[in-house]
Every structure is written in structure tokens, then in C-alpha cells.
Amino acid sequence: MSDDLKLDNQLCFAVHSTAHAIARAYRPLLDPLGLTYPQYLTLLVLWEQDDLTVSDIGARLLIDSGTLTPLLKRLEAAGYVTRRRSDKDERQVRVALTAAGQALKAKAVCIPQEMGKAMGCSLEEIGELRERLNELRARLGQVT
Helix, strand or coil: CCCHHHHHHCHHHHHHHCCCCCCCCHHHHHHCCCCCHHHHHHHHHHHHCCEEEEHHHHHHCCHHHHHHHHHHHHHHHHHCCEEECCCCCCCCCCEEECCCHHHHHHHHHCHHHHHHHHHCCCHHHHHHHHHHHHHHHHHHHHCC
16 A cells, blocks of 8 residues: 555544544533533634624534534523524524623633643644644635
């Protein structure tokens, strides 16, 4: 077998397996908050800008509304968000944080530093890695 086709030599597998490892590392930090990793990502979007449409959240997270809707329903059942039809366009559903959802932000503020510890990286190193990955994603987005 050519070394080019060995699993451990594939960038795609390194990224895939690292993404899973990162999600697992978040679990002990998110469990006390009653959140899953995808729910946490969704709340990060809403903590940055509240009262968005489902499609706006999906665009920010790079996921489709079919994946996002069940996640939002669970966040709503937990009391962290409300979903309502837009007054301007009934086809759109708007998502807003509740007071409990806003208060959860204060409990999550330590998570980035804790993840840095778990990864054995400084916040500066994590920032550099994030920038490199964002650049790679942008270049791949330009591939036709």
C-alpha cells in the first residue's frame, strides 16, 4: 500500500479525529451546565448576537436547519431560548435567549481557559491554531 493512502497520513483523518477529541474534552465542562457540545456552540452564537433567525444561526455554525431545529427545540425545552415566527416573515423562525440562557453565559465564561489547560496550550497558541484552520477552511471554500 502506498504511504499516501495510509489513514494516519491523511489530513482529513487528523482533523476528523481531533474534532471528536475536542468534543469529548468539552463534555466534562458542559455536563454541569446540562449542555451538549452542539448546544454550547449554538449558545455561543446567541451570546454574541441575540434574536437571530434559525437560518442566521445555521449559517454562522455552517449547519442546515434540519440539524439545527431539533437542537433548538431541546434548548427551548431546557428554558434557555424561545422560538417564535417572525413578525415580518412568517416563514422565518426567530430564536432569542431567555433570562436563564443569558445567565448561563456567566457559568460558561471559564470554558475557553479550561479547554486550553486540557489541550496543554496557551490561549495564544489556540488562537494561532484557530487562525490557521480558519484560513484553510476559507481556501477550501474557494474550491469549485
